Amino acid sequence: xxxxxxxGLPGGFLTTFSSLRLVALGLAVRRGPRFxxxxxxxxxxxxxxxxxxxxxxxxxxxxxxxxxxxSPPDAGTVRLEGAGEEHPGAFLHYxxxxxxxxxxxxxxxxxxxxxxxxxxxxxxxxDALGKLGVARLLDLPVRVxxxxxxxxxxxxxxxxxxxxxxxxDEPLASLDVEAIATVSGLVAEHxxxxxxxxxxxxxxxxxxxxxxxxxxxREAAA
Amino acid sequence: xxxxxxxxxxxLRLARRAGAGASLGLMxxxxxxxxxxxxxxxxxxxxxxxxxxxxWIAALLATLLGLDxxxxxxxxxxxxxxxxxxxxxLTMLVLAKALAHWLxxxxxxxxxxxxxxxxxxxxxxxxxxxxLSLLVGTPALTLIGLVGAALTVSLNRGGLLLSLLxxxxxxxxxxxxxxxxxxxxxxxxFAMPLTVLCGTTLFALAISPIAAAxxxxxxRG
Amino acid sequence: MTDxxxxxxxxxxxxxxxxxxxDRLIAPFAVLTLLLFVWGLYGAFFVSxxxxxxxxxxxxxxxxxxxxxxxxxxxxxxxLSALGTLIWRHPMADVAQKCAAPLGAGFTLLCLVTGSLWGxxxxxxxxxxxxxxxxVLVMFLIYIGVIALQQAIEEPNRAARAVAILTLVGAVxxxxxxxxxxxxxxxxxxxSVFRMDGPTIHGSxxxxxxxxxxxxxxxxxxxxxxxxxxxxxxRRAERLELLAAExx
Numbered sequence: 301x302x303x304x305x306x307x308g309l310p311g312g313f314l315t316t317f318s319s320l321r322l323v324a325l326g327l328a329v330r331r332g333p334r335f336x337x338x339x340x341x342x343x344x345x346x347x348x349x350x351x352x353x354x355x356x357x358x359x360x361x362x363x364x365x366x367x368x369x370x371s372p373p374d375a376g377t378v379r380l381e382g383a384g385e386e387h388p389g390a391f392l393h394y395x396x397x398x399x400x401x402x403x404x405x406x407x408x409x410x411x412x413x414x415x416x417x418x419x420x421x422x423x424x425x426x427d428a429l430g431k432l433g434v435a436r437l438l439d440l441p442v443r444v445x446x447x448x449x450x451x452x453x454x455x456x457x458x459x460x461x462x463x464x465x466x467x468x469d470e471p472l473a474s475l476d477v478e479a480i481a482t483v484s485g486l487v488a489e490h491x492x493x494x495x496x497x498x499x500x501x502x503x504x505x506x507x508x509x510x511x512x513x514x515x516x517x518r519e520a521a522a
Numbered sequence: 523x524x525x526x527x528x529x530x531x532x533x534l535r536l537a538r539r540a541g542a543g544a545s546l547g548l549m550x551x552x553x554x555x556x557x558x559x560x561x562x563x564x565x566x567x568x569x570x571x572x573x574x575x576x577x578w579i580a581a582l583l584a585t586l587l588g589l590d591x592x593x594x595x596x597x598x599x600x601x602x603x604x605x606x607x608x609x610x611x612l613t614m615l616v617l618a619k620a621l622a623h624w625l626x627x628x629x630x631x632x633x634x635x636x637x638x639x640x641x642x643x644x645x646x647x648x649x650x651x652x653x654l655s656l657l658v659g660t661p662a663l664t665l666i667g668l669v670g671a672a673l674t675v676s677l678n679r680g681g682l683l684l685s686l687l688x689x690x691x692x693x694x695x696x697x698x699x700x701x702x703x704x705x706x707x708x709x710x711x712f713a714m715p716l717t718v719l720c721g722t723t724l725f726a727l728a729i730s731p732i733a734a735a736x737x738x739x740x741x742r743g
Numbered sequence: 744m745t746d747x748x749x750x751x752x753x754x755x756x757x758x759x760x761x762x763x764x765x766d767r768l769i770a771p772f773a774v775l776t777l778l779l780f781v782w783g784l785y786g787a788f789f790v791s792x793x794x795x796x797x798x799x800x801x802x803x804x805x806x807x808x809x810x811x812x813x814x815x816x817x818x819x820x821x822x823l824s825a826l827g828t829l830i831w832r833h834p835m836a837d838v839a840q841k842c843a844a845p846l847g848a849g850f851t852l853l854c855l856v857t858g859s860l861w862g863x864x865x866x867x868x869x870x871x872x873x874x875x876x877x878x879v880l881v882m883f884l885i886y887i888g889v890i891a892l893q894q895a896i897e898e899p900n901r902a903a904r905a906v907a908i909l910t911l912v913g914a915v916x917x918x919x920x921x922x923x924x925x926x927x928x929x930x931x932x933x934x935s936v937f938r939m940d941g942p943t944i945h946g947s948x949x950x951x952x953x954x955x956x957x958x959x960x961x962x963x964x965x966x967x968x969x970x971x972x973x974x975x976x977x978r979r980a981e982r983l984e985l986l987a988a989e990x991x
Contacts, residue, residue, distance in 0.1 A: 416528025
């Protein structure tokens with residue numbers, strides 16, 4: 301990803317992607333005898349922060365994983381417009397319940413691994429942890445961190461690796477009020493710089509400028 | 523390529539951090555060899571004759587050790603999701619994991635084999651060929667195991683099932699690996715089995731990472 | 744990610760169509776199988792002469808050889824089903840594969856057991872590590888692996904695809920294993936045991952053997968249809984149960 305070098309300039313690298321759009325048409329996911337949702341259309345464009353809501357089991361996590369390309373839908377398509385031929389996975393961050401951190405490695409080692417894997421910049425790790433208020437944890441093994449600290453370390457990868465699309469599944473879980481405000485601010489900043497985010501959460505998110513509600517979409521399959 | 527080296531570096535670091543790391547497989551290898559005389563008796567001649575086979579079986583078992591956690595740990599902590607977002611091919615990342623696994627199991631085993639061969643009274647002229655056969659053949663064991671590990675990624679106690687899937691497929695490697703060492707011990711030419719052994723490893727290298735990557739993707743559908 | 748609406752229609756229609764077809768075919772196929780077995784076994788026991796060397800034990804061949812054929816045939820069929828599962832995600836391909844595996848394992852076991860029974864009078868031992876028996880044993884292990892993986896993964900779609908991949912990996916490896924075992928057996932030729940270079944099959948044996956082969960094939964097709972029909976109904980019942988549970 302050559303675009304990454306532009307990061308840090310006014311406006312950030314994300315303006316390069318102002319034409320980028322994540323578009324889903326006619327999505328359906330079937331679980332046994334019923335559809336979680338069917339005929340679901342959505343689109344996420346530059347500058348948008350879309351809050352994804354719905355009761356437990358309504359398919360929020362499933363939808364996010366599907367948009368990330370981890371599993372195919374039972375019907376419908378997911379397209380990344382304006383990305384050319386490149387692998388859509390290379391344009392997005394997925395942050396889920398499982399944080400992708402190894403307990404035996406330190407915060408720095410974990411993030412350095414993710415930076416190498418996803419094409420980010422290792423040098424930004426201390427700053428990123430600082431922004432999330434966990435700079436002191438840099439060289440501690442993740443094993444000794446509390447739940448909330450671990451999630452903050454994990455969220456730091458959003459800042460270490462530049463990706464225009466953020467797909468965040470319950471990013472605010474186990475965070476304190478202060479940290480929630482921080483994350484909310486980061487998402488707003490990201491959108492302002494030309495990025496976009498889909499955030500599944502039940503808590504009010506200040507940066508939200510669009511919503512997608514999955515409640516009442518379940519139906520029995522024929 | 524940087525994603526490849528990131529995975530390789532992390533897995534090696536994890537192996538080191540997990541206490542004994544590379545030496546754990548080696549210790550297992552040593553323990554297996556050490557119990558042989560107790561099972562067979564201290565008949566030097568008999569042990570010497572069985573030595574190549576015993577070392578190869580021990581290598582196979584040592585390779586299987588811990589293989590069931592190879593992808594499971596990444597699946598459980600969500601790292602596998604991140605693998606899929608690297609923008610590169612999953613096959614290459616799977617290959618990086620295989621390389622890391624071999625560097626901490628197969629390679630040390632191959633290097634230690636001559637020493638253990640001494641304990642088993644192996645013919646001196648068979649020492650190097652035995653080591654060579656392990657060096658060439660253990661990558662195939664790791665690669666075959668890779669597919670088994672990917673197929674059982676979602677299973678809690680997949681270890682036993684993994685052995686059931688992997689061992690029959692490892693038979694050709696075992697046959698030709700032992701054949702190299704045996705031929706050398708009996709002073710015969712071992713070029714032919716060694717060539718075929720290389721062939722099985724190359725074949726596993728061509729097929730296994732693709733099959734393993736496919737299995738990992740399918741396991742998430 | 745392609746549109747699969749038409750696919751999902753097929754998905755619903757196909758099993759029903761299959762079951763209607765199976766309902767109609769199973770009885771005639773069962774009768775045909777029975778007739779073929781009567782004909783084949785009559786030929787094997789009363790028409791075909793005893794072997795000049797092996798005597799009456801040669802008659803085991805009429806079970807042993809067809810089951811060896813079926814062991815290979817069923818695996819080939821499973822490999823095709825595996826492709827159907829992976830490439831077209833066809834639901835009946837998965838059903839076929841799931842039902843074929845135990846049948847294939849059964850034929851392989853039958854082949855091993857009859858081989859052992861044949862080996863006792865011929866070689867003086869129940870088991871001989873000769874190339875053919877060893878290869879069949881490995882094949883049996885692979886069948887067991889496929890069945891074990893199938894039962895270990897609970898989610899049916901995941902199980903189907905994992906098993907399909909394993910089946911194909913096995914299919915690619917079987918020739919290599921066969922080659923290596925053949926090579927290994929020439930290296931370890933035991934000297935003490937009497938060996939035969941394959942029976943020279945007398946013309947009068949060929950007929951019954953051929954009929955037994957067809958009979959085994961028909962038996963397989965009949966049982967496969969029976970198992971598949973049961974599996975389809977099982978899956979449908981499970982779906983309905985889930986739906987009913989939701990409605991409560």
